[in-house]
Amino acid sequence: MRVLLTTWGSRGDVEPLAGLAAALRREGAEAVVAAPPDDDFGTLLARAGVPHVPLGPTVRSIVAGPKPPGAQEAFRLAPALVAARFETLMSAAQGCDALVATGLMPAGARDVADKLGIRYVLACFHTLGLPSRHSAPGRRPGTPSDEGADLATKWKQDADRVNALYGGAVNTHRAAIGLPPVDNVRDYVFGDQPWLAADPVLCPAPDDVDVRQTGAWFLPDDRPLPDDLRAFLDDGEPPVYVGFGSMASYTQKDIAKVGIEAVRAQGRRVVLARGWAGLTAIDDAADCFVVGEVNQQALFPRVAAIVHHGGAGTTHAAARSGSPQVIVPHIADQPSWGAKITELGIGVTATPETLADALSQALKPDLRVRAEAVGAQIKPDGATVAARLLLEG
Known part of the structure; x- marks a missing residue:
């Protein structure tokens, strides 16, 4: 079995995939990780013995500037990441049996899996973005939520903001590979049953969200301290x-x-x-x-x-x-x-x-x-x- 793992985000998004890739290898499967081309991540994946496919721009180029990225940067980055996923993952997923996506809203990953007819899993490391009646959505660039709205309305507004960020690019690229448009990018990315890669002691799954909790994905590290x-x-x-x-x-x-x-x-x-x-x-x-x-x-x-x-x-x-x-x-x-x-x-x-x-x-x-x-x-x-x-x- 061969599995493509993909993310775009910080080290906290990349290292768990290295841990999963190492576990897959111990179980007799092959794994490759498509992740940002930052040198830190290449070194990390090489140490874990995991092939690294560069995906999108470096994270440092986005987050390590003199001031925090604002809405304009987010609306430029979102379609760029969608394009990078369609191009990079379509190639990297050839011959794979499954695709696991994590990190910053991985719009484009499931589309590639559906086109190739392979299994798709969305994994998250916390519950912040999962629609639940127990919590409000986190902040996203775009139209602010109505603070007086009920939670159901706020989650609808969250889906609208995801569509505003990613929807146009997703559906343009879907059309180019012969797939019909999607109306709700967020829920399409999440799929029917996301995986929660967090320990239940630290992050219990909400009782109203259908997730499969695996526990956290640790990469074993036997390096001695200097x-x-x-x-x-x-x-x-x-x-x-x-x-x-x-x-x-x-x-x-x-x-x-x-x-x-x-x-x-x-x-x-x-x-x-x-x-x-x-x-x-x-x-x-x-x-x-x-x-x-x-x-x-x-x-x-x-x-x-x-x-x-x-x-x-x-x-x-x-x-x-x-x-x-x-x-x-x-x-x-x-x-x-x-x-x-x-x-x-x-x-x-x-x-x-x-x-x-x-x-x-x-x-x-x-x-x-x-x-x-x-x-x-x-x-x-x-x-x-x-x-x-x-x-x-």
């Missing part, structure tokens, strides 16, 4: 990790200074992750160690707390480690992960202004005990579950 980092960890009490992944610099103004000072206020040392914001130490003090790409599965259990942006991947990795978290959310699903770790009692949500106080709470012994207990409940085999579901058809 010698100098291990020496730093061994030379004193566990430090606090501070990192914001692929969040761009415009959301991270002064965040390195804020983070380091908040940690120092608790009498702790700091492991600072550069990330896409290029965070650096604020002085030459020996209590701050700056890291680039590192094995989080090896590092996170060794720190006193994990300060991060609240992406799905980092939240799962932190929860699994048993170390307390402080989430400083910025966009999209991040506030919901912050709310969940607070509800579970395994961490605290903060703003840059409240980070010092939040960290003092996260470092309390009882929160560590709770984090370790919840960490033991996080299932590590979600990728294997998903791989076997694909193989079973």
Whole structure:
């Protein structure tokens, strides 16, 4: 069996597919990943031994500018990604038995699968975009929702915004390959039963949405920590990790200074992750160690707390480690992960202004005990579950 996995998004969208691809390989199947051409992602997929088909523009070129992308950029990017999917996936899916799509609204992926007559699965790493009577849709570019409307109306407005972003391009490309138009791009992309690739402890499926929950897709990482980092960890009490992944610099103004000072206020040392914001130490003090790409599965259990942006991947990795978290959310699903770790009692949500106080709470012994207990409940085999579901058809 051969499976095409595709996404366009940050590392938190790409690494789970590498985990699924590795699981498919362990089960005797072949997998290829079509993902953005960022160097980070190529390196990640090469480490996992997964063939990488470049898809669309780099993510950094879109998100790492001097200011956040606005509606105009979104309305330019959406049709460009649709065109890239029709072109790239149509070629990459030849000889495949299934296509799994994730990431930023993968309009164009199911169309290719339908044209080729192969199985299609939409997988999501959180429930933010799934229409439910329990929650409102997240923000999308386009006409704002009527704040006074009921949830059903808001979800209808959400579908209208997706159509405005993607509908014209989707139906133009569908016509070119002999497919009829679709009226509701969002629901067509989701299909009859999306997969929820998140752990049920951290992200239980809504009771009114038909999803198949597999658990989170982890990529096993056996890389040793660098010698100098291990020496730093061994030379004193566990430090606090501070990192914001692929969040761009415009959301991270002064965040390195804020983070380091908040940690120092608790009498702790700091492991600072550069990330896409290029965070650096604020002085030459020996209590701050700056890291680039590192094995989080090896590092996170060794720190006193994990300060991060609240992406799905980092939240799962932190929860699994048993170390307390402080989430400083910025966009999209991040506030919901912050709310969940607070509800579970395994961490605290903060703003840059409240980070010092939040960290003092996260470092309390009882929160560590709770984090370790919840960490033991996080299932590590979600990728294997998903791989076997694909193989079973």
